[in-house]
Amino acid sequence: MTSPVVEVASVKRLVESSDVHFIPSNYVHSTTINADDHSSNSIPVLDFSLLISNDPHQRAIAIHHLTQACQDWGLFMVVNHGIPESLMKAVIDGTCEFFNLPEEDKQEFAGKHVLDPIRCGTSFNTSKENAFFWRDYLKVLVHPRFHFPYKPQGYSDIVWEYCERSRQVARKLLGGISESLGLEESFLDKALDLELGLQTFVANYYPRCPQPQLAMGLPAHSDQGLLTILINNQVEGLQLQHQGKWIQVNALPNSLLVNTADLLEIFSNGKYKSNVHRAVVNNKMTRISIVTFHGPSLETIVSPASPLLDSDNSPAAYGPVKYRDYLEFHQSNQLDGKSCLERIKIRKN
Ligand SMILES: O=C(O)CCC(=O)C(=O)O
Ligand SMILES: [Fe+2]
Numbered sequence: 001m002t003s004p005v006v007e008v009a010s011v012k013r014l015v016e017s018s019d020v021h022f023i024p025s026n027y028v029h030s031t032t033i034n035a036d037d038h039s040s041n042s043i044p045v046l047d048f049s050l051l052i053s054n055d056p057h058q059r060a061i062a063i064h065h066l067t068q069a070c071q072d073w074g075l076f077m078v079v080n081h082g083i084p085e086s087l088m089k090a091v092i093d094g095t096c097e098f099f100n101l102p103e104e105d106k107q108e109f110a111g112k113h114v115l116d117p118i119r120c121g122t123s124f125n126t127s128k129e130n131a132f133f134w135r136d137y138l139k140v141l142v143h144p145r146f147h148f149p150y151k152p153q154g155y156s157d158i159v160w161e162y163c164e165r166s167r168q169v170a171r172k173l174l175g176g177i178s179e180s181l182g183l184e185e186s187f188l189d190k191a192l193d194l195e196l197g198l199q200t201f202v203a204n205y206y207p208r209c210p211q212p213q214l215a216m217g218l219p220a221h222s223d224q225g226l227l228t229i230l231i232n233n234q235v236e237g238l239q240l241q242h243q244g245k246w247i248q249v250n251a252l253p254n255s256l257l258v259n260t261a262d263l264l265e266i267f268s269n270g271k272y273k274s275n276v277h278r279a280v281v282n283n284k285m286t287r288i289s290i291v292t293f294h295g296p297s298l299e300t301i302v303s304p305a306s307p308l309l310d311s312d313n314s315p316a317a318y319g320p321v322k323y324r325d326y327l328e329f330h331q332s333n334q335l336d337g338k339s340c341l342e343r344i345k346i347r348k349n
Helices: 011-017 056-072 085-099 103-107 155-180 187-191 262-267 323-332 339-343
Strands: 045-047 075-079 118-122 136-143 199-206 218-221 227-232 238-242 245-248 256-260 277-279 287-294
Touching (some): 056 155, 085 287, 155 256
Antiparallel strands (some): 218 277
16 A cells, blocks of 8 residues: 655745745645634643542542543543643754754655654645645654654654653543443553554644645544644644534643544444544744654554444444554545545444
8 A cells, every 4th residue: 555655845845945925836725724713712621630540539520521522522631641841842842953954854754655663744645635735744653662763863862751751641541531431441451452552753844824724734634543642832723623613722831632533433433533623824933733643553453342332222333443454544545534434434224
């Protein structure tokens, strides 16, 4: 399933190489990108300290909040997560330095295949797209084996620390989610082999855009893993599709934004739907987002959790799929809503 590598210049280079007032026609998208509702005050907030509390009452409150957040939104903010603010800032600063490296230096990390451990590029999949996205990226597989570009100096160490911390948070959240589904806390962890779980680090770089209404940072999509954790440089751009509207997501300072992703929808047999989101761009500031995708081990076959099934009332709604195959399929096609997940849904006659 290897896609040919198509050389497309980074958006950063495009913006810096000329005094652009109009975006090139191959970056123009027809989708309107306004958000219907600019307030995101109602996005659920989870207090992580309650989830890890020894007090069963406090933990029960956290599980209740998790259930509601996963069921009603598929996106929530996590506060009191214990990841130092200075570490989050250092990851953003290191990312800025990485993208500021000469283009030739970054080429060294281009990668060829969708499962190469380090890949740096632009858009999403330039071999499949008619219109490119206003986004450059660095994607790295960081667990169970940590890979990373060796420059700029110090970036790798900082990202390693951040990835360790974010993985611990994700695992605790997934323990809570397992419980919220009526399973043992460790059920999901064991069933999906999280000890060897694949964690992917993605740095998204969205340069200032002279015509932001015509461009798209990333189109509407759901994420491929179980949970996604996102932080950004406090520049707005993430939008969530909620009850038929696009909502601008403004994260609380120092919070983590968490998305429920496709494999959690499968595992929960559709109880927790993966959310649909997109990234829009602006004409004032470069936006950087740091995303970690948390999934099972690559060889895990994901299917609805058996205790949640009953052949009469709730039969399996999704076919089994190996994570490696799902990831490869997701990454080698166009980013297009929930089209990958649709392919493994079992149709009712
Ligand atoms: O940059 C963002 O806010 C969203 C990024 C995203 O959705 C992704 O990398 O999958
Ligand atoms: Fe995403």
